[in-house]
Amino acid sequence: DIQMTQSPSTLSASVGDRVTLTCRASQHISAWLAWYQQRPGKAPKLLIYRASNLEGGVPSRFSGSGSGTEFTLTISSLQPEDFATYYCQQYYTDSPPWTFGQGTKVEIK
Amino acid sequence: DVQLVESGGGLVQPGGSLRLSCVASGFTFSHYAMAWVRQAPGKGLEWVSTMSGSDFGSFYTDSVKGRFTISRDNSRNTLYLQLNRLRGEDTAIYYCAKIRIPGGRHYFGSWGQGTLVAVSS
Numbered sequence: 001d002i003q004m005t006q007s008p009s010t011l012s013a014s015v016g017d018r019v020t021l022t023c024r025a026s027q028h029i030s031a032w033l034a035w036y037q038q039r040p041g042k043a044p045k046l047l048i049y050r051a052s053n054l055e056g057g058v059p060s061r062f063s064g065s066g067s068g069t070e071f072t073l074t075i076s077s078l079q080p081e082d083f084a085t086y087y088c089q090q091y092y093t094d095s096p097p098w099t100f101g102q103g104t105k106v107e108i109k
Numbered sequence: 110d111v112q113l114v115e116s117g118g119g120l121v122q123p124g125g126s127l128r129l130s131c132v133a134s135g136f137t138f139s140h141y142a143m144a145w146v147r148q149a150p151g152k153g154l155e156w157v158s159t160m161s162g163s164d165f166g167s168f169y170t171d172s173v174k175g176r177f178t179i180s181r182d183n184s185r186n187t188l189y190l191q192l193n194r195l196r197g198e199d200t201a202i203y204y205c206a207k208i209r210i211p212g213g214r215h216y217f218g219s220w221g222q223g224t225l226v227a228v229s230s
Contacts, residue, residue, distance in 0.1 A: 032188070034217075036217075039152055042222075043204055043220040043221060043222055043223055044154060045220070046117070046216070046217060046218050049209065049216055065180060088152055091214045091215040094214075094215075095168070096168045096169070096170065097171075098216075099156070100155065101153070103152045104154045
């Protein structure tokens with residue numbers, strides 16, 4: 001199985017900060033990676049697919065990059081509604097399991 | 110707009126059973142693979158099971174194989190998950206999720222609000 005590791009586990013930041021979250025895969029996954037945002041008590045929401053493609057309706061302050069085994073999600077200017085937990089997910093193979101990282105919680109400094 | 114509405118969760122004793130449902134609207138249900146993803150209290154996301162849109166092929170994570178069964182009724186736009194021989198570690202919010210594009214790779218474009226399954230004596 002492909003393991004996904006996110007860092008840091010928790011990130012403390014202020015409104016307006018630029019933040020970068022990292023996701024590493026245990027093996028090459030090309031660009032088959034998605035990022036999700038989960039606000040407290042809510043369902044996850046797709047932000048980015050294929051490592052760098054912004055889902056419709058997602059603000060342009062979110063961006064994704066990377067390929068192979070290392071990926072990043074960047075929020076260019078943190079807004080109050082961005083304080084949430086972010087998960088990466090690999091979908092490299094046509095067969096399961098399709099695995100998530102353990103999440104990075106972005107909290108208010 | 111895509112809507113996914115789960116139901117059927119609840120408190121059940123170890124060894125018991127539950128059937129979860131997910132009613133879909135806002136898209137052509139039969140064209141899309143659908144999945145269940147769960148989240149244990151305070152923990153991360155775990156993919157559980159997927160069923161394809163038309164050929165009804167199904168996949169399961171190892172920990173639920175032989176205990177959970179995914180199914181769908183395309184005439185009712187409904188996805189199901191039958192949970193049998195439940196264990197404490199199955200306690201989680203269970204989300205219904207839609208694969209983003211028909212026949213596409215396995216990531217999730219839409220999610221329901223979730224239904225809580227609690228396994229305890």
